[in-house]
Amino acid sequence: MSRIHHCLLVMLLAFSLPALAEEVLAPKQALPMHDPVIEQRLVKLAEELRCVVCQNETLAASPAELAVDLRREIREQMKAGKDDQQVIAYLVERYGDFVLYRPPFKPVTWLLWLGPVLFLGIGGGAWYMTLRRRRDAQPAPVDEQKRAAAAQLLEEK
Amino acid sequence: MIPEIGNFAVILALLLALTQAVLPLYGAQRGNLTLMAVARPAAQGQFVLIAFAFGCLAYSFLASDFSVQNVAKNSSSQMAWFYKFTATWGSHEGSMLMWVLILAFWSAAVSVFSRHLPEDMAARVLGVLGLISVGFLSFMLFTSNPFERLLPAALEGSDLNPLLQDWGMIIHPPMLYMGYVGFAVAYAFAMAALLSGKMDVAWARWSRPWTTVAWAFLTCGVALGSWWAYRELGWGGWWFWDPVENASFMPWLAGTALMHSLAATEKRGVFKAWTVLLALTVFSLSLLGTFLVRSGVLSSVHSFATDPGRGAYLLGFFLVVIGGSLVLYAWRAPKMISGSSFGWYSRESLLLANNVILIAALASVLLGTLYPLFIDAMGLGKLSVGPPYFNAVFVPLIAPALFLMGVGPLARWKEASLPDIVTRMKWALGVALATGLLLPLTLNGFNVWASLGFFLAVWIALAVLAAFIDRLKHAQGGLLQKLAGLPSGFWGMQLAHLGMAIGVAGIAVVANYSSERDVRMEVGSYAKLGGYTFTFRGTTEHDGPNYRAARGTLEVSQDGKPVATLQPEKRVYNISGMAMTEASVHANIFRDIYVSMGDQLDDKGTWIVRLYHKPFINWLWLAALFMVVGGIMAASDKRYRIALRRSDAAKNLATQGSAS
């Protein structure tokens, strides 16, 4: 090898060694499993969906194979630009309303969604009526026998 | 031999329970002191027998006797001894035995601590408890006997479900049952009042401590269940509104309403009929819970293996016990109405409002839990009702009740003026509003739910402070002396309310400001979350007593300073083959950092790792602790024990009088 080649080789090594060293020494930042923006949307949506093959778990948390498949499917749909409503419609079309943990507001669920308001209303009404009655109530007439017995106990001490 | 002896003990206990039920109840009707006196020894004998039977079953588990079917299905010789012991109650049959054991314990406790009650009342209370024992002992003996043999015996057991092989399993069911079953005492007192046809204010004073202690246990049990699920299930959640969780939460709501209603009945003699109905309702909800978990009508991760036969038996029992008590209520309750009056802002009025809100919340949870069943039973299809519904409905309903916690304790009995309360609390209101609006901004941006939570938490806490200031104004001595002089009933109430404030604050933060990340980690790589840096150092193989694990090591640091080394595990249990992930948690009062292993991605040790940052999660468990301590303090108030001595004296006078 000529002198120049020798120098070039040394220069090459000199420049590449630090680069090699950097790869070995600097720790690598772990990559998220999936695109974080899509993933955040997915998790938020999947937490309101039911894993249809589990005993009572969300699609977000379930390790079941079908759940993994469905999450993959939803991820792809979101990447393709579908919005949350479209993804929900996709799933309901295939698995029915059973897949939704937030029941849709339709005639069959009116009682469910309006029930709590109704309960509070009925309770509030009962509270009001009770207070009206109590406000106007006369004190109970005292039983003379009991009054005498009480007086006697007080005397005894 | 031992299982057979245990079985025999249960049969004897059933006979004793029958005696405890029939003779005293009949005796109380007839005024026959001898028959009534049978109740105490019968209850105590029953407890001894069932404890013995429980011991026999526990022995079978500890000795790994696989000729007992229950042991073969739920245990293995490889498990650590303390899990073998807890497997005693890890199945439907075993947990039924625990149920009757705890019922017998409460009955025995009532038999010991009821000397101050009139004989007929004590006899009725113990008699009713005896009836319930009869029902559950027969259920256990005829449909769910834990002592059944498996012949020929298995060589090895099927192992306890790995999810149950955790510290939480050791303590959660016993605490939960102590609460659940403890409300049977409140029920028995209510039934005794209905049976005797009269109820004076003393009744409320007698039943109140029993109710409060049961409530404290239930609070502990529910909180432990939540804590266990949080640590064990690995998804970072602590409440899922699962039917079985709701089944323990509903009695808690009703029990809270009952405690508050009893306060008004004890102090002012009002709400008698309502309090009795509430007492019936609380225990009915306990029974409902027992039914839901074991009948298979609802789908839940907690359900035991189901059997329609058992479900039918339980439903029949349920129908008789609750139906019977409601008939008795309809018949006898109207005679109890008292005529005391009270004003719009009086403490009675506010307690009634508290009850209304709690019952509306309870009814909503019940509606949501049972709605899928209603719809299916009417042939209208299959629906799911999950956390989005419950959160949307429960939070707005409970908020007013939380607000009232800042007002009620300050209101006087019979009559109070709104302007007076407003004057005393207006600075507290100001501070609470300011905190509610400003604190979210410092954390991670405005959030209306966090805002509401902070407002309510600060409001309640300041109301507790105001109550102390008010009370101490009129007390004697130095500060410590004054504090020590306050009655434990007062301390109990304030601690419990403060606990609620702590809980609300914790929930406000953890529900709205948690973060999590799923990352693929090569050995040596790092990830950041919540201001912390997690560096993955790879995994090692590790063998447990009944599992093999891949144990990961993560070094956690903050601003370059090391904070913790976490070692989550991915376990595969030898016998069942079930895979389970065991999270590793580093906790302090301000946050948890929580790590769990996902799946292994390649042979070079790359894993999917799940990182969680859970701020203020431990405030939830702290809140429960405050509430439990508050409950116990309230139940141990001197006045319950003074009343004991005074009525002992009165009883002596009465017996002297009748003897002469």
Next chain:
Amino acid sequence: MKWLPLVLFLALVGFFAKGLFLDPREVPSPFIGRTAPAFTLPLVGDANASFSPADMKGKVWILNVWAPWCVTCRQEHGFLMQLAQTGVIPIVGLNWKDKERKAEALLARTGNPYVAVPEDLDGRVGIDYGVTAVPETYLIDKQGIVRLKHTGLIDPGVWKSKFEPKLKALGA
């Protein structure tokens, strides 16, 4: 008013009694009365050929979703062979998530009751049909509309009570 708690309670018990006979996990299919979703899949063992539900237009047929790794499907297999031999109704066997490609060998060994065996490797068509487990079987009519979905094993009892009445109604 005092009877209200009892009345409510009795109504509740009534629902529970009914509930004891229901299975909360049995989910009805939303496809009943709807057109069977379209798909085109290659056949097991012959990647050049394909199957699509449109191929079966004009016939009443059965789509049986199965997998070689599914134990219950093996149990059902005997009955399906009998059914195929009677020639009453054509059966198409959707091979679901057979990643290890064991279907061809299995059918060669145990017999093939299917007129076609499309291959759904990643389970996408399964998702389109709302499949949650195997075996699941769909009865599809001449216009391609799903008339019945059965989850689980088909045996002579199930066939007689569930499928035959529907077949008669469809005139097959």
